[in-house]
Amino acid sequence: MSKPHIVSFEEYNEWDSKPMNERFEVHPMPASGDPADIPEDIRNKIEAFAFKGHSAMDASIMDQFPNLRLIANYGVGYDTIDVDHARSRGIKVTNTPDVLTDDVADLAVGMLIACSRDMIGASNWVTSGNWATSGAHSLQTKVSGKTVGIAGLGRIGRAIAERMQAFNCPIHYYSRSEKDTPGWTYVSSVVELASAVDFLVVSVSAGPETTSIISKEVLEALGPDGMLVNISRGVTVDEDALIMALENRTIKSAALDVFYNEPKIDQRFMKLDNVLLQPHQSSATTETRKLMGKLQRDNLEAFFDDKPLLTPVA
Ligand code: 8YV
Numbered sequence: 001m002s003k004p005h006i007v008s009f010e011e012y013n014e015w016d017s018k019p020m021n022e023r024f025e026v027h028p029m030p031a032s033g034d035p036a037d038i039p040e041d042i043r044n045k046i047e048a049f050a051f052k053g054h055s056a057m058d059a060s061i062m063d064q065f066p067n068l069r070l071i072a073n074y075g076v077g078y079d080t081i082d083v084d085h086a087r088s089r090g091i092k093v094t095n096t097p098d099v100l101t102d103d104v105a106d107l108a109v110g111m112l113i114a115c116s117r118d119m120i121g122a123s124n125w126v127t128s129g130n131w132a133t134s135g136a137h138s139l140q141t142k143v144s145g146k147t148v149g150i151a152g153l154g155r156i157g158r159a160i161a162e163r164m165q166a167f168n169c170p171i172h173y174y175s176r177s178e179k180d181t182p183g184w185t186y187v188s189s190v191v192e193l194a195s196a197v198d199f200l201v202v203s204v205s206a207g208p209e210t211t212s213i214i215s216k217e218v219l220e221a222l223g224p225d226g227m228l229v230n231i232s233r234g235v236t237v238d239e240d241a242l243i244m245a246l247e248n249r250t251i252k253s254a255a256l257d258v259f260y261n262e263p264k265i266d267q268r269f270m271k272l273d274n275v276l277l278q279p280h281q282s283s284a285t286t287e288t289r290k291l292m293g294k295l296q297r298d299n300l301e302a303f304f305d306d307k308p309l310l311t312p313v314a
Helices: 014-023 083-088 099-114 119-129 130-134 156-163 190-196 215-220 239-245 266-273 286-304
Strands: 005-008 025-028 048-054 071-074 092-094 149-150 171-174 186-189 199-202 227-230 255-256 273-279
Touching: 005 014, 014 025, 014 286, 048 286, 071 286, 083 092, 092 286, 099 119, 099 156, 099 199, 099 227, 099 255, 119 130, 119 186, 149 156, 149 190, 156 171, 156 199, 171 190, 186 190, 186 286, 215 227, 215 239, 239 255, 239 266
Parallel strands: 005 025, 005 048, 048 071, 071 092, 149 171, 149 199, 171 186, 199 227, 227 255, 255 273
Antiparallel strands: none
């Protein structure tokens, strides 16, 4: 029996590519990103995408494949996929939630502590020889017991809150509606949240409702002793406002794993001494990426086996 034809995006490790090629006829998206670079007779055979990365997945791509029926996303965030257009064409969309929640929450907590205690600066203090020649590294900021705000109490936001509760941190959170929590304080405004906390963690899903939800006003409310942690998407923060807030010390510091224009981020970040920068690596462990790839494939296989999709979003 012939294998279904799919298009794969970006690179896969062998632990993903081997089983994917065993089950499907895999056609890599050309480096140009232009579907027209795939021969039309192949495009007409394509029934699914093994989508990966953060490039725009819109009608200009989807409509080059007349028999496309499924977009299986590698990642929990699917903000670059035009789900409304997919739905209008009857194209199903899946993502890979849950398997990466712990990794993302772990990194958010690690970034918060590393930034608050300037662990990277302190490590450089040792390796530069300054410790031996100039004495102790500068005093930093305590984490335990400080008030933590979570903007977006989904799976990942909740996992971060549970971790910070173990540091005896009072938890405040913003969400579109109040949630069932172990006594955490709900606020219906991000500005109000920012004004009440020492650390503000951004874990909202990206979309039209959350674009620049961390605004100049929110950063001013967070204040000169406040710290921002972003593990959601770059677009959830007004990046110009953030850079100015860091330059002017409107906020104390920021720990960021996501940015506009990744990986060629705004060069102004490189000149700041109060940021901790990570290369969008919150789910980037071998264990988790293997689980993400398996879940993406499981959705593809379920689709072609006419079984229920495991993690549909549309
Ligand atoms: C990506 C992520 O999956 O899951 C998400 O939404 O942002 C990441 O884990 C990763 O960058 C691979 O594209």
